[in-house]
Amino acid sequence: MIAAPCLTIKNMTMAYGDFVIQRDLDFTINRGDIFIIMGGSGCGKSTLLMHLIGLQHPAKGDVLYGEQSLWQAEHNARQRILQRTGVLFQSGALLSSMTLAENVALPITEHTRLGSQRIREIVSYKLALVGLAGFEDYYPSEISGGMQKRAGLARAMALDPEILFFDEPSAGLDPVSAKLLDDLIRSLRDNLGATVVMVTHELASIFAIGTNSVFLDPETKTMIVSGPPKQLLNESRDPKVIRFLTRGETENRTENAAKNQET
Amino acid sequence: MTDNFPCEIKVSRQEHTLKAAIVGDWVMGSEPPALEAVLTQLGDGSDIKQLVFSTESLGRWDSLLMTELIRLIDYGAKQGIQVDTTTLPEGIQGLLSLVYAVPERVGARRQEVKTPWFEIIGKGGIRIYNDAQALVTFIGETALSIAALTRGKARFRWVDLWTYIQDCGPSALPIVTLISLLVGLILAFVGAVQLALFGAQIYIADLVGLGMTREMGGLMAAIIMSGRTGAAYAAQLGTMQVNSEIDALKTMGFEPMEFLVLPRILALILIMPLLCLYADLMGIIGGALVTVSFFDVSLVEYLNRTANAVHIPDFIIGVVKCAVFGVLIALSGCMRGMQCGRSASAVGDAATSAVVTGIVFIVIADSLMTVICNRLGI
Numbered sequence: 001m002i003a004a005p006c007l008t009i010k011n012m013t014m015a016y017g018d019f020v021i022q023r024d025l026d027f028t029i030n031r032g033d034i035f036i037i038m039g040g041s042g043c044g045k046s047t048l049l050m051h052l053i054g055l056q057h058p059a060k061g062d063v064l065y066g067e068q069s070l071w072q073a074e075h076n077a078r079q080r081i082l083q084r085t086g087v088l089f090q091s092g093a094l095l096s097s098m099t100l101a102e103n104v105a106l107p108i109t110e111h112t113r114l115g116s117q118r119i120r121e122i123v124s125y126k127l128a129l130v131g132l133a134g135f136e137d138y139y140p141s142e143i144s145g146g147m148q149k150r151a152g153l154a155r156a157m158a159l160d161p162e163i164l165f166f167d168e169p170s171a172g173l174d175p176v177s178a179k180l181l182d183d184l185i186r187s188l189r190d191n192l193g194a195t196v197v198m199v200t201h202e203l204a205s206i207f208a209i210g211t212n213s214v215f216l217d218p219e220t221k222t223m224i225v226s227g228p229p230k231q232l233l234n235e236s237r238d239p240k241v242i243r244f245l246t247r248g249e250t251e252n253r254t255e256n257a258a259k260n261q262e263t
Numbered sequence: 264m265t266d267n268f269p270c271e272i273k274v275s276r277q278e279h280t281l282k283a284a285i286v287g288d289w290v291m292g293s294e295p296p297a298l299e300a301v302l303t304q305l306g307d308g309s310d311i312k313q314l315v316f317s318t319e320s321l322g323r324w325d326s327l328l329m330t331e332l333i334r335l336i337d338y339g340a341k342q343g344i345q346v347d348t349t350t351l352p353e354g355i356q357g358l359l360s361l362v363y364a365v366p367e368r369v370g371a372r373r374q375e376v377k378t379p380w381f382e383i384i385g386k387g388g389i390r391i392y393n394d395a396q397a398l399v400t401f402i403g404e405t406a407l408s409i410a411a412l413t414r415g416k417a418r419f420r421w422v423d424l425w426t427y428i429q430d431c432g433p434s435a436l437p438i439v440t441l442i443s444l445l446v447g448l449i450l451a452f453v454g455a456v457q458l459a460l461f462g463a464q465i466y467i468a469d470l471v472g473l474g475m476t477r478e479m480g481g482l483m484a485a486i487i488m489s490g491r492t493g494a495a496y497a498a499q500l501g502t503m504q505v506n507s508e509i510d511a512l513k514t515m516g517f518e519p520m521e522f523l524v525l526p527r528i529l530a531l532i533l534i535m536p537l538l539c540l541y542a543d544l545m546g547i548i549g550g551a552l553v554t555v556s557f558f559d560v561s562l563v564e565y566l567n568r569t570a571n572a573v574h575i576p577d578f579i580i581g582v583v584k585c586a587v588f589g590v591l592i593a594l595s596g597c598m599r600g601m602q603c604g605r606s607a608s609a610v611g612d613a614a615t616s617a618v619v620t621g622i623v624f625i626v627i628a629d630s631l632m633t634v635i636c637n638r639l640g641i
Contacts, residue, residue, distance in 0.1 A: 095607075096606035096607045096608045096609070097606075097607070097608035112291055112292065113292075114291065118330070121330040121333075121334065122326050122327075122330050124330075124333075125326060125329050125330045125333055125362065126326070128333075128361075128362040128363075128365075128367075129358065129361050129362055131361075131364065131365035132365075133362075133365065133366070133367040133368075133371075134367040134368055134371035134372040135368075135371055136372070137372070137373040138371075138373075139606075140606065141604065141605055141606045141609075160291070160325040160326050184361070187357055187361060188361075190354070190357060191353075191354040191355075191357035191358045191361070192354065192358070193354065
């Protein structure tokens with residue numbers, strides 16, 4: 001199972017009309033990875049995510065789920081592929097007119113033929129999994145931002161997806177909650193055997209849980225490097241990558257590198 | 264799809280230990296075995312002290328197995344039976360520890376409570392009272408900001424005012440044209456059927472002219488604007504509330520009532536009388552179309568008759584009414600927008616209730632003003 005390609009991005013160019021955002025993206029996400037898409041603000045990280053989850057059509061190139069092409073596929077086939085994925089949007093994107101239980105139950109009722117008792121049990125299980133046991137009948141506006149995000153995660157996991165996508169999961173969370181969310185993501189990956197693709201520029205998360213990554217550069221409009229984040233920090237020679245990974249404190253680089261070598 | 268091995272749970276007991284062997288593929292879509300057999304063995308009066316699992320023949324599994332396990336474990340815990348999960352696969356153990364990591368917060372779960380009818384009525388009364396209070400407060404705040412405006416102290420951007428005027432004036436002309444023309448047409452037809460009995464078709468001009476100027480022109484314009492602009496105001500302000508934009512304005516020292524509400528109200532007050540005149544004209548043209556083409560009255564006759572029948576006070580009454588409607592539409596739209604909650608569905612509710620409130624206000628105000636005019640003999 002190790003290093004089986006789960007998601008392959010092949011020679012992809014993303015553009016809004018004539019305005020190219022990123023070109024010639026070529027990388028592979030392996031099964032079981034926690035894959036980080038990083039880069040400065042405005043480099044097209046979130047746009048790349050949109051292309052991976054079928055919300056935006058690439059200008060050129062393709063995305064392969066296993067062997068299947070996402071963008072060559074017919075509409076229905078694409079929907080079937082995307083059913084194997086779950087997405088957590090930046091602010092949770094819970095439907096505000098529904099309770100948490102209804103939000104989580106929504107994809108289950110739509111895509112399976114389970115009875116309502118069984119769905120209720122699954123919903124309770126998913127909510128307990130993200131630490132929200134007992135909050136079934138709350139509306140999204142009645143709970144805190146961190147809880148909304150976890151509820152969004154419960155909904156993303158509703159159909160036991162093979163791949164989980166996260167858009168800035170720790171944005172807007174305090175460091176402790178962000179750390180807890182990171183731990184949750186990692187243990188879900190370990191226990192469910194899912195693959196995680198994460199857009200983030202939170203350095204703490206990147207180093208704590210990332211097993212592989214790609215760095216997008218807004219100036220050259222392409223990916224500069226890919227590889228495990230810690231390895232990039234230690235081995236990359238590219239000043240942009242180093243500046244990003246050290247928060248611009250380049251002079252501390254040798255120190256940091258030494259520290260990372262130890263761990 | 265690979266073939267699923269049917270999932271089963273086989274129980275065997277040794278002394279006080281119940282061993283549950285979990286067999287097969289436990290994936291969603293397969294029909295899980297009834298747990299009741301196991302649960303009854305654990306039930307009241309059983310002498311089982313421990314529940315252990317064996318998973319040698321467990322195939323694939325997902326949330327289906329997890330929910331069943333949680334049911335077993337919860338039931339076991341309730342009966343005081345020791346449940347041993349250490350023999351389960353690591354992944355399942357990890358998930359179970361996540362599930363039980365955060366204990367259910369006491370008091371978080373909501374019970375369905377049946378409210379007695381007396382309480383429902385009482386709450387309704389309190390809501391109406393609060394609503395009325397909010398309305399009065401809002402009117403008061405609006406009055407204060409208008410007072411600030413007259414002293415030249417109200418702070419808002421004049422360019423906003425022009426945008427709102429553009430938005431509720433010229434942009435609304437097509438729909439006002441269509442509706443008023445058709446209303447004039449309808450009035451003419453309805454009247455003509457009766458008047459033609461007496462050969463008095465020429466009086467269609469009186470009917471349409473007076474009907475449009477005193478009543479229907481303003482009313483129709485107001486109802487259109489309530490649906491068009493009142494709802495838009497509520498949705499705009501509601502969305503600003505959701506995005507914390509209104510909070511941002513407050514922290515920058517702007518008074519939302521002056522900055523957001525005042526220009527909107529002013530725009531409607533300025534534009535509504537003009538729209539009313541326009542609607543009157545369109546209605547009269549609509550009436551003329553019908554009368555001239557179907558009832559053997561020439562256009563000149565029709566226009567002469569209209570000029571004789573409709574006087575300046577009739578126009579003034581219509582225009583004043585319409586200005587009042589403008590205030591009411593703007594008030595209800597802005598009030599519902601400012602009261603909006605902080606979610607997408609709240610914005611929808613705000614827009615809906617802005618239109619409903621607006622139309623109710625318009626109709627009530629119209630009846631009052633009509634009765635007053637009638638009493639005063641104007």
